[in-house]
Amino acid sequence: MRLVLSLLAAALLSACAAQKAPPASLYDQLGQTAGIDQVVGTFIQHVAADKRIVHFFAKTDLKHLQSQLTNQICQASGGPCKYEGGDMESVHAGLQIRESHFNALVEDLVKAMDDHQVPKPAQDQLLGALGPMKGDIVEH
Numbered sequence: 332m333r334l335v336l337s338l339l340a341a342a343l344l345s346a347c348a349a350q351k352a353p354p355a356s357l358y359d360q361l362g363q364t365a366g367i368d369q370v371v372g373t374f375i376q377h378v379a380a381d382k383r384i385v386h387f388f389a390k391t392d393l394k395h396l397q398s399q400l401t402n403q404i405c406q407a408s409g410g411p412c413k414y415e416g417g418d419m420e421s422v423h424a425g426l427q428i429r430e431s432h433f434n435a436l437v438e439d440l441v442k443a444m445d446d447h448q449v450p451k452p453a454q455d456q457l458l459g460a461l462g463p464m465k466g467d468i469v470e471h
């Protein structure tokens with residue numbers, strides 16, 4: 332009887348182990364809203380120190396930008412936030428942002444994600460979600 336019970340327990344245990352946990356959402360991998368806000372804060376610090384693009388932000392309220400970006404990334408990564416800022420085309424219209432500026436900003440974002448140990452696959456997923464916005468932001 333004892334043998335049957337322990338066999339049963341072993342079978343149950345291995346059945347549980349075989350059930351894989353669902354993959355973490357991008358939002359979770361980024362550390363949810365608090366984690367995203369930290370990455371965005373560091374990202375803005377990198378932008379503010381980046382001579383290639385800092386001039387674009389001379390008149391920008393950086394605290395406001397941080398909260399808008401956090402909401403946008405939270406929403407884009409499957410989180411519960413709602414981005415209520417302007418659409419990407421109108422917000423960046425007339426700034427004459429070129430591809431080189433866009434790439435510089437992406438570099439600053441990657442640096443910030445590295446600083447916060449965001450795993451590379453999650454970084455790629457976020458960049459994949461933001462990449463399609465390039466056409467609305469860059470002027471040729």
Ligand code: HEM
Binds near residue numbers: 395418461
């Ligand atoms: C995928 C890339 C980008 C995303 C997701 C993004 C997103 C945003 C968001 C959410 C805002 C705030 C909108 C609002 O307050 O309604 C914003 C504002 C702004 N962005 Fe971007 N942006 C991107 C690329 C860039 C680049 C490459 C530059 C320049 C190098 C840039 C320059 C600005 C500036 C200067 C503002 C502030 C405008 C103001 O002060 O009103 N952005 N962006």
